[in-house]
Structure formats: C-alpha cells, structure tokens
Amino acid sequence: MRILYFSLLALLAACDTGEQARSPVPGADVGRGKLLLAQYQCGSCHQIPDVAAARGTLGPALESYGRRSYIAGQIPNHPDALARWIVDPASLKPGTAMPAMGVSAADARDMAAYLYALP
Numbered sequence: 620m621r622i623l624y625f626s627l628l629a630l631l632a633a634c635d636t637g638e639q640a641r642s643p644v645p646g647a648d649v650g651r652g653k654l655l656l657a658q659y660q661c662g663s664c665h666q667i668p669d670v671a672a673a674r675g676t677l678g679p680a681l682e683s684y685g686r687r688s689y690i691a692g693q694i695p696n697h698p699d700a701l702a703r704w705i706v707d708p709a710s711l712k713p714g715t716a717m718p719a720m721g722v723s724a725a726d727a728r729d730m731a732a733y734l735y736a737l738p
Contacts, residue, residue, distance in 0.1 A: 644698040644732040652733030659720050659730075668737055678717065685735040691715060698735065702727040 653670055656662070662673025666680035687696050690704050691712050703710070705727035708717035722730070 644702070644728055644735060647698075647728040647732030649729070649732045649736045652729035652731065652736075655722075655726050655730050656733060659722060659726075661720075661730075667734075681734055682737055684737050691717065698728075698731050701731040701734065705730055 656667055656670045656673065661667060662670055662675055664675040664678035665673060666675060666682070667673035668682050685696075690696050690701055691708070694700050694704065694711050700711070702724065704712075704717070705720075705722050706724055707719050708715045709719065
C-alpha cells in the first residue's frame with residue numbers, strides 16, 4: 620500500500636508543469652460563452668471543441684486556447700485582451716482578417732471564458 624501511495628505522489632509530481640493555473644475570466648459565464656460562440660457563428664472560420672458546427676478552417680483551431688502565449692501571433696494572451704480582440708480585432712491588430720462581428724463587451728467576456736476553459 621505504501622508503494623502505491625508513493626507511486627501516486629511521484630506520478631502527480633511528474634504532471635506538475637510548474638505553470639501557475641490560469642485564472643478564469645472573473646464574473647464570466649463559461650456555458651453562455653459556448654452558446655454565444657455558436658450564435659455568432661465563430662465556427663464558420665474556427666474549429667472549437669464542443670461547439671456545434673464549429674469546423675471552419677479559415678482561422679486557427681481554438682483548442683487549448685488558454686495555453687497559448689499570444690492572440691493572433693502578437694498580442695499577449697490574457698482575458699481582457701482576448702475579450703477586446705473578440706469585440707474589435709482590428710483595434711489590436713490593424714489589417715487582421717478577423718472580422719468584427721458586433722459582439723458586445725459582456726458577450727465577449729463570456730466567450731473568452733469558454734475559450735480559456737478548453738482543455
């Protein structure tokens with residue numbers, strides 16, 4: 620039994636990447652964010668895990684989004700920046716192919732929360 624206990628501890632220690640867990644988007648609704656990603660048809664350009672019909676290939680797939688370092692390859696990835704990106708991408712990266720979809724700031728926070736929750 621003792622060997623099993625220490626083996627389990629060693630296994631858990633091996634899984635620790637040393638990274639601090641990313642905090643969720645404060646006050647945002649992850650479930651609503653998933654629904655909004657479908658409603659705004661983000662899946663016409665992106666593949667988004669567990670979002671119906673989100674199988675687009677024009678934009679990058681969005682799995683494991685919270686582990687990425689940058690948004691659009693140059694904007695440091697954190698919740699406020701992602702929400703601003705969803706609302707008005709050209710304000711952060713002029714000339715981007717990502718269109719403004721008329722997303723409100725509140726909706727963008729929920730959408731960002733869902734993306735950060737992806738495994």
